[in-house]
Amino acid sequence: MNKKIFFLFLLFFGVTIYMDAQSVEPCGTTAAWNHLLNVHPELAQKRINTQKQIQDAMNSGIVHSRDVLVIPVVVHVVYKTQFENIPDKEIFSQLAVLNQDFRKKNNNFSQVHDSFKGLATDVGIEFCLAKVDPFGNPTKGITRTSTNIANLGLQYGPNGERQRIFYEDLGGVPAWNPDEYLNIWVCELGATLLGQASFPGGLKAEDGILIDFFAFGTQGMAQAPNNLGKTLVHEIGHYLNLKHVWGNHSGDCDEDDGISDTPMQEKPTKGCPGNRPFSCGSFDLFYDFMDYSSDACLAMFTKEQGEMMVATLQTVRSGLLTQTKCQTQVLEHPLRHIELRGNPAGENFVLFLSEGNIFEIGVTIYNIYGQQVLDTQNYFFPNEQVVDIHQLPQGLYFVMLTSSDAKVIKKLVVAR
Numbered sequence: 001m002n003k004k005i006f007f008l009f010l011l012f013f014g015v016t017i018y019m020d021a022q023s024v025e026p027c028g029t030t031a032a033w034n035h036l037l038n039v040h041p042e043l044a045q046k047r048i049n050t051q052k053q054i055q056d057a058m059n060s061g062i063v064h065s066r067d068v069l070v071i072p073v074v075v076h077v078v079y080k081t082q083f084e085n086i087p088d089k090e091i092f093s094q095l096a097v098l099n100q101d102f103r104k105k106n107n108n109f110s111q112v113h114d115s116f117k118g119l120a121t122d123v124g125i126e127f128c129l130a131k132v133d134p135f136g137n138p139t140k141g142i143t144r145t146s147t148n149i150a151n152l153g154l155q156y157g158p159n160g161e162r163q164r165i166f167y168e169d170l171g172g173v174p175a176w177n178p179d180e181y182l183n184i185w186v187c188e189l190g191a192t193l194l195g196q197a198s199f200p201g202g203l204k205a206e207d208g209i210l211i212d213f214f215a216f217g218t219q220g221m222a223q224a225p226n227n228l229g230k231t232l233v234h235e236i237g238h239y240l241n242l243k244h245v246w247g248n249h250s251g252d253c254d255e256d257d258g259i260s261d262t263p264m265q266e267k268p269t270k271g272c273p274g275n276r277p278f279s280c281g282s283f284d285l286f287y288d289f290m291d292y293s294s295d296a297c298l299a300m301f302t303k304e305q306g307e308m309m310v311a312t313l314q315t316v317r318s319g320l321l322t323q324t325k326c327q328t329q330v331l332e333h334p335l336r337h338i339e340l341r342g343n344p345a346g347e348n349f350v351l352f353l354s355e356g357n358i359f360e361i362g363v364t365i366y367n368i369y370g371q372q373v374l375d376t377q378n379y380f381f382p383n384e385q386v387v388d389i390h391q392l393p394q395g396l397y398f399v400m401l402t403s404s405d406a407k408v409i410k411k412l413v414v415a416r
């Protein structure tokens with residue numbers, strides 16, 4: 001290839017990539033709902049009834065004074081290339097983000113403007129990977145299916161009615177009973193759409209959430225600016241009946257999201273604004289998970305959004321709360337429950353935790369002079385994790401465990 005052709009080649013692909021980046025649609029939930037209504041007009045009334053049930057529950061106050069609610073999740077990885085057959089760790093990284101963000105334990109909350117911090121809430125919902133499948137058998141809560149259909153998540157069947165990903169006869173992977181599991185399909189969405197969720201009151205066979213590989217989890221295929229796991233947080237907001245903060249239509253101040261403590265907002269936010277955007281007479285709450293901002297600055301749900309989601313779970317999605325699919329207990333301060341075993345240690349020691357929902361920790365080891373002696377390593381818990389320390393000389397050390405919201409220090413003796 002001579003230099004001129006090479007330059008044209010670069011220009012062409014450079015422009016293509018630029019255009020792709022411009023045409024990415026963060027969320028296909030409203031479009032999918034409108035398509036569903038066209039095919040099934042009867043769902044309009046069902047949705048109205050569903051909304052009323054949820055609103056009645058909110059008004060009754062049952063959303064307050066309760067335990068943390070746990071939603072069992074199954075992740076269906078539908079891959080076309082081996083690269084897309086993402087490892088379990090990438091899935092754990094996404095669950096860990098959910099368990100931070102729905103408990104207000106996310107460390108990017110600190111960047112929320114002070115005037116908005118008081119609006120934020122610990123929603124009080126956590127997520128587990130199902131341990132029991134629909135047949136009663138043990139499972140990791142992950143299914144893996146290969147496909148040769150490109151962008152399967154975007155495709156519809158021959159008459160344009162059914163979305164293929166949900167139906168086995170159309171090459172998809174059917175949901176586990178959506179009354180009992182939150183189904184999440186990680187699949188190709190043409191790199192043009194990040195995610196899609198179903199509102200409560202939709203079609204049972206198509207109930208759940210689709211996420212593109214590029215916007216799922218925090219490692220591996222996840223790509224900036226959607227590589228902090230916030231796309232799924234947003235889509236679960238829809239799944240639990242939340243609208244976008246600007247309402248159904250952008251470009252005006254005529255319509256709200258039906259939530260009284262989110263300010264009126266004209267349109268979606270892009271990126272992470274340096275100046276505070278202002279519309280409809282107030283500053284925009286672009287930190288809200290139901291906006292389109294980049295993952296880095298999506299950091300909170302408001303109190304009433306939290307109440308809406310909890311009310312949804314306690315009424316029209318209450319089948320998720322039977323607690324038989326995960327059989328784990330919620331730990332309020334999980335880091336404190338991690339045991340350090342095998343101390344004094346020789347070549348390694350063990351970190352152990354058997355209960356709780358998935359979270360991520362960093363492990364850093366210091367000597368008695370406060371100097372870090374090994375690179376920080378990240379692990380997901382609950383787990384039994386062997387930490388290799390064969391290169392450390394004998395002596396006394398301090399092991400610091402760090403999660404998004406807490407730190408714990410343990411003594412370690414290396415003796416051989």
Ligand SMILES: [Zn+2]
Binds near residue numbers: 028029238244
């Ligand atoms: Zn959305």
